[in-house]
Amino acid sequence: MSIATDDQLDREYAVSKLLEYYLREGSTVYTVLRSVSASGMTRNISLMVANEGEINDITYYAAQALGDSLNESKGHRAIRVNGTGMDMGFHLVYNLSSVLFHGQERAGYLLKQAWL
Numbered sequence: 001m002s003i004a005t006d007d008q009l010d011r012e013y014a015v016s017k018l019l020e021y022y023l024r025e026g027s028t029v030y031t032v033l034r035s036v037s038a039s040g041m042t043r044n045i046s047l048m049v050a051n052e053g054e055i056n057d058i059t060y061y062a063a064q065a066l067g068d069s070l071n072e073s074k075g076h077r078a079i080r081v082n083g084t085g086m087d088m089g090f091h092l093v094y095n096l097s098s099v100l101f102h103g104q105e106r107a108g109y110l111l112k113q114a115w116l
Contacts, residue, residue, distance in 0.1 A: 007067070014064035015100060022049050022058050023100060028112040029058070031089030034071075034078040043088050044071050044078035047096070048116065062092070065099050089113055 023029070027049060034044040046059045059077040063070040069080040081088045093113035101107040 010064050011067060011099075014061040018058060018061050018065060018096075019100060022051060022056055022061075023111065025101065025110045026112065028114055029093045029096065030114050030116045031092065032078075032116045033089070034074075034076050041082060041084060043081045044073075045081055045089055045092060046076055046078045047092065062096050066092075066095055089115055 030048040030050070032046040032048060034046055036043050046057060047062045049056050049058055057077065059079060060070065062068075063077075063079050066079070071078050071080045079092060081092060090113050093111050094108040097111035098108040101110045104110065
């Protein structure tokens with residue numbers, strides 16, 4: 001099996017887990033800013049959801065689904081996001097929504113985002 005195939009299988013598995021257990025259309029994904037680099041060009045952001053009275057960290061599955069870098073430090077998982085000039089929490093949730101609901105009208109806007 002090639003590396004590309006393994007990466008694609010990981011993404012498909014993460015998408016299936018997110019849709020099966022954590023997210024539905026209209027769900028709110030809460031973003032937590034874990035750190036900002038000294039230059040301000042890189043941020044580490046965690047993603048959380050509240051389901052049935054529990055708060056679940058979906059950062060790992062979201063990173064897999066998006067193909068993004070996962071940073072684990074100080075007891076937290078976070079997705080490394082580069083760049084400035086926009087709300088990077090919104091950027092992550094918009095891209096995650098686009099991947100999860102691919103093919104639907106306005107797929108990027110089917111999940112809501114809020115900062116914690």
